Amino acid sequence: MEYLIGEFSLVARLSVKTLRFYHEEGLLLPSRIDAVTGYRYYDEAAAGRAAAIRELRALGFSLDAIKEILSRCEDDEDIVPYLERRGEEIASEIEDSRATQRMIQEFLERQKEIQGMNVDRNIVIKELPELTVAGIRFKGKYDQVGKYFGPLMKRAGKYALSGPMTIYHDREYRDEDADIEVCVPVRKALNEGELASHPLAGGRAVTLIHQGPYDTISDSYRKIGAYIKDCGLRASVPSREIYIKGPGLIFMGNPKKYLTEIQVIAVHVDDEASRAS
Amino acid sequence: MEYLIGEFSLVARLSVKTLRFYHEEGLLLPSRIDAVTGYRYYDEAAAGRAAAIRELRALGFSLDAIKEILSRCEDDEDIVPYLERRGEEIASEIEDSRATQRMIQEFLERQKEIQGMNVDRNIVIKELPELTVAGIRFKGKYDQVGKYFGPLMKRAGKYALSGPMTIYHDREYRDEDADIEVCVPVRKALNEGELASHPLAGGRAVTLIHQGPYDTISDSYRKIGAYIKDCGLRASVPSREIYIKGPGLIFMGNPKKYLTEIQVIAVHVDDEASRAS
DNA sequence: CTTGACCCTCCAGCGGCTGGAGGGTGGAAG
DNA sequence: CTTCCACCCTCCAGCCGCTGGAGGGTCAAG
Structure with missing residues (x-):
């Protein structure tokens, strides 16, 4: 079963542009390239790899990290350490965001306090x-x-x-x-x-x-x-x-x-x- | 009081590169540019603006947003709506991150469960x-x-x-x-x-x-x-x-x-x- | 006169794509 | 047979917010 890039794009749920980009990056290679037309053809194995890439992207891994993971792992249990590290990264991102949010909150509260004050211009x-x-x-x-x-x-x-x-x-x-x-x-x-x-x-x-x-x-x-x-x-x-x-x-x-x-x-x-x- | 870009960089706590970039972007203009040498000179007013930019960047605003805020606001109370919107953005970013984290958690727990199972190969x-x-x-x-x-x-x-x-x-x-x-x-x-x-x-x-x-x-x-x-x-x-x-x-x-x-x-x-x- | 610390401009690169120009191919419709 | 359309290709620019480096001018001290 062979797909043209457009068809494969539907199967893999990755845009044609992205597929070409992943090809260029060496992340997801077509199974075959027509020597005459230059058309890319993809197969089921590519679909599996594409799914893995999509999952890992959704978890926020960089393409480089995904490349490493895909080259080093061949089983779900192998990625546990990567996921653990990623989990920590996300935790610290959340912590940063929350710190920012707290700053905004404090600012807004202070502002509200000032607004809410009825100012008496008399002694x-x-x-x-x-x-x-x-x-x-x-x-x-x-x-x-x-x-x-x-x-x-x-x-x-x-x-x-x-x-x-x-x-x-x-x-x-x-x-x-x-x-x-x-x-x-x-x-x-x-x-x-x-x-x-x-x-x-x-x-x-x-x-x-x-x-x-x-x-x-x-x-x-x-x-x-x-x-x-x-x-x-x-x-x-x-x-x-x-x-x-x-x-x-x-x-x-x-x-x-x-x-x-x-x-x-x-x-x-x-x-x-x-x-x- | 005039500063050369390097001195101002210390005052404003922005790198020289960043200051030049902000100049190019029209975000933070030097108070004066020497016509002969092309040297940038900054003053106290620029320091104030730089501080504002730093604060806003720390809250995660884009340079475009900052440009808009600085052009539209002249008082702390004017930025309240911007901060409110930004707060919501951050909240949804946090929500996304947490969703990702949950996915990772679930995956890890499932993995651990499988690991922990002692497999008896007999009937x-x-x-x-x-x-x-x-x-x-x-x-x-x-x-x-x-x-x-x-x-x-x-x-x-x-x-x-x-x-x-x-x-x-x-x-x-x-x-x-x-x-x-x-x-x-x-x-x-x-x-x-x-x-x-x-x-x-x-x-x-x-x-x-x-x-x-x-x-x-x-x-x-x-x-x-x-x-x-x-x-x-x-x-x-x-x-x-x-x-x-x-x-x-x-x-x-x-x-x-x-x-x-x-x-x-x-x-x-x-x-x-x-x-x- | 040299040294070294500044300053300048201009360009490339990061990541992860997206958009568009410009061009080829293959099949169906008129 | 032409024309059209839907595909496919490559190559380049752009997004954001800088950072790094090349290559060169400026300024004060030794």
Whole structure:
């Protein structure tokens, strides 16, 4: 029983192109080639080999691997070691895919969280809990903050309870040499190299969500300052900025859409006075 | 701040080759190209874009997809739909991989089962349970059996309790026109087209495992026949052949290693006589 | 002036095919 | 006898995301 390539293509369930390619590769040879026309003819034995090739391809073996398997094995039991190795390969591929999927999931969840937040553009009074934060403290200019986020998240990311924030330890504004701490709330204290953990006191805070690029944030600070003064309060250090929405993980994003929550813990002047006495 | 391509390669964590390739593709353009030397120079903005590209590549996006994403999105929230779709893609890739893995697993388990079987080359008396089998019955020659296995396993494979077998309904040997049923034990009766299910009676059977190609199986039948006669038993129809090891799923295998168990249910002549009376 | 570390362009190759151009063959229909 | 169609052939390009190498220019240090 002899087949022309087109007929054999139906039997073997491999395209004519693929059959010619496998011939060229020496993977599946026709049983006979007509010397005059150059036509390829295939037989039953070729059909068996073709079926084996199809099966092995379906299991994800490369053509080279299949060549090796077909040359080395003549019985199903001989391919057991190949299948075992292939199984492990697939397992690790799956593991990789799942890791990628987890990354996507986390990203989407974070995004959803941000989306779901209803943003109040007014001043809000909040009771802040005490936190343990792990951070890197340095003296410098505001725009150096960005450089510290990478190392911070790399080391503390696993233990982070929420997104990163910046703590300003100065009582007043400083252009150069500001005392800045880039940090993140963590589950457990963590000290390693420049990274240091410490408790961060809670309390009643005046908060405001600033929308726009960071270089306009002083407007929002002014609002908070005015509010604090009007209410007869007094700002205590340190103050914090929480990055609700900043330059994304992937994009710089549009600075006009950046959202930064400013939190300044404030106490009544009389309370302070009475406590001081 | 300007980088030569080699320096930028460290910043961007992309190989020089890749950077040149991305340039050619229009995916990541240098900020400036020296008209005289042709040197590429990159800046901070390019570093940002490079980081985005790296992230997206790590999530498995194609360069084309990345081009589209970078041209359409300018904020992390814009890529949510892309990530969602990508997540689904990955999920289906994982599903495919798992299907492949299951196939490999099943194959390995079957192999192990066969390996683990201790093969007794002598005549063995077994008590066979009653079974429900789904099979295709036809009249023809022995070597047509092979053709029916494919369709059989395709339809009944899901419900199969064990490997396929052949039932011979003739009392004596027939070369042409034998009454043959290719079947498989199933969990539940199953009727569809040529596929029909029915119970298969159990009983005390004389069994022998035949090793070698099918065309020598008559030797083993002779042995069984002789044994039955010697013991004063009488063979009842149908008899069965169980393919312990035959042409594999992938390889034809070595016919000398084929193992086929012949099972002939036999009763004492006196029992039969007494029952007949 | 040489050395060596950069940089450039251009081309080939990986794997596993697919598509198409350009041409031959064989049988049936008009 | 021509024409058509369905086959078959070979050879080359293209997909994707790079990588490697050949062959050559550039730049700063020794």
